[in-house]
Amino acid sequence: MSTLTNKKILLGVSGGIAAYKSAILARRLIDEGATVRVVMTQGAQAFMQPLTFQALTGNPVHLDLLDPAAEAAMGHIELARWADAILIAPASANTLARLAHGMASDLLSTLCLATDAPIHVAPAMNRLMWSNPATIDNCAILSKRGVSFFGPGSGAQACGEVGSGRMLEPEEIRDQMIAAMNNEPSPTANNGPLAGKQLLITAGPTREAIDPVRYISNHSSGKMGFALAEAARLAGAMVTLVAGPVALQAHSDIKRIDVVSAEQMLKAVMSQVDKADVFISVAAVSDYRLTEVMDQKIKKNSTEMTLTLVRNPDILKSVADLPNRPFVVGFAAETENVEVHARGKLEKKALDMIAANHVGQADNPVFSSDTNALDVYWPADNGHEHIPSATKQSVAHSLLDIIGQQMSARKTT
Template structure:
């Protein structure tokens, strides 16, 4: 049975060309067992008619806070109490701004303020609007309040430009919602996750680093918390908001990450090493900026601590130790070797040379290995992929209980 079976989802559709995808989303949600009712903004009605959503959902579509018949019995309050989840897809830049600032001058924004149901937004807008500082600030405000943000994806846009801002496909949205609807899978479990890069300083202004954004590790932390786990997140230097309910420890260097992980290790059920830890660090960090004085510069490097191997061999070893392997070739060979060599229970490998997944992207795809088998998690948002990996981890924990 789907995790969405029996859920009452209030689907808010805002203005934008992606509104046409919301019609398919209604069907996908119903196929997953959810009951769906639709609220449309005035802008959404310029792209898709209310009749379409009424026919698909089987319920009247609400479009106005000033519907005399519905509001005779305070219909917006009734609808706000009915929903077990509010999903806004597409969520325009305007809607995100309204929610962030607590406006209540149309039906959708009023429902969000009047409901205690969790809110999920699926942004869709032009790439420049998505990157604008105002949009980023509004998103940060919403995430800090516990709103879940799915996407956006990247690709061709209706305006003819290419970039981030596309609404996720309906099936991706349903998968992500299902992953976040598994609160019992990790209930009571303690999960320790490391995420992001490490920066190894050469001098006060330069460092050795890598392209890890931390998004995969933060997605794992967010979904694990939604599944009921007590999550500790050891984060390298990234500019990402702390997921709701997650305890965060910020570090910069590999040695600091190692110390923070080992300090948090006792009592953990799972350790997931999603961080891209530097393999080498400078032997010495110069106290002053290194000046350009010659044609070449030699820097002596020393290996950093092997956090994964140390956790796997530790006296306080968790029940499951899960590693990540970012590879550009021979993925199976290198992943299986790392699994065996470091004494891991599972390893999640991804091909970071593939376009649109891995580093600095919103999507991912994983090949997960244990000592005997390979499990493939197909391409999806990092939230959806995190849910699939954590479901596999929860299943493995169950067999070891």
């Protein structure tokens, strides 16, 4: 079994009641062979005494950016270079915001700017702070930069509320660090409704060739589908993303399958769907393709050109019709009568849920935008929930919360 023998871990402790768990975490990391040095923010010192960590680690605790004794030898640079990895647990909303925006106003944030070691964070905060669009956007920025997230978990919180935002238990974080530092698959970090689930997501447009030069397509950028894939990854799900031709990057933990045409997308989906617990069809699949694709470029020999088209396979319905299908979520991009058309598609294709948006509006371009708003419908009790306009990352987290709630509700009925 892999351990942390000879690994040098800089443990950052930020302000929050979960800081008490960090003392146990420090001990658990040392038990696995790591050398641990602790950096505490001013907020962390309101909850825990530095002497506790000094006694547990056998090393002095680092508190101040401008410590005259340490800075005589450029202490913060020395610390940044010493670490094999930086682990911030708990990582408060304030700390995540500082890291996301490159602030260097305290020792911990400065170390994170001055290091080339991998950075791991274990968020801990109230559920509303965790679901706030600002926090979601900050996490998306950090994730894109390669910062790893351990959790958060879900459950009862110190404030008395229940939801996502709890710091994982020290043993869970220890196991995550062991996996990360030994290049092993991460154990499941979350205990929410999507933790450990297999999600299959389609994203982007498809292209249907006319000839070697031209094709039929649409305006989809793929941003919503990619945002959902990343949000699902952060929620502890195992994600497979089938992507049409888009210029977007996905996290290395996401299994990505690139396709071009609708038929290629169908083939890729069907090769993966038997392993999926949830299928989310976000892709804007071309409804039609040419009956015959020209081998050579069509020349402009006339003022008009007639193309004969045939219907493409319906990927969403193909999955919904499977005898052992996953939880099936469709997307509907409508230009009018959004609810009528969305509920019609929900019923006609026998979906578990559909997320609809109003496209083609001058003030809400959707396809080319970084923001979105959704109306989500499901069959039980004529269910409906509105997700107001926000970044697509924020909307993705909100949609996954609704999916998780409905999956959990189905289990209890």
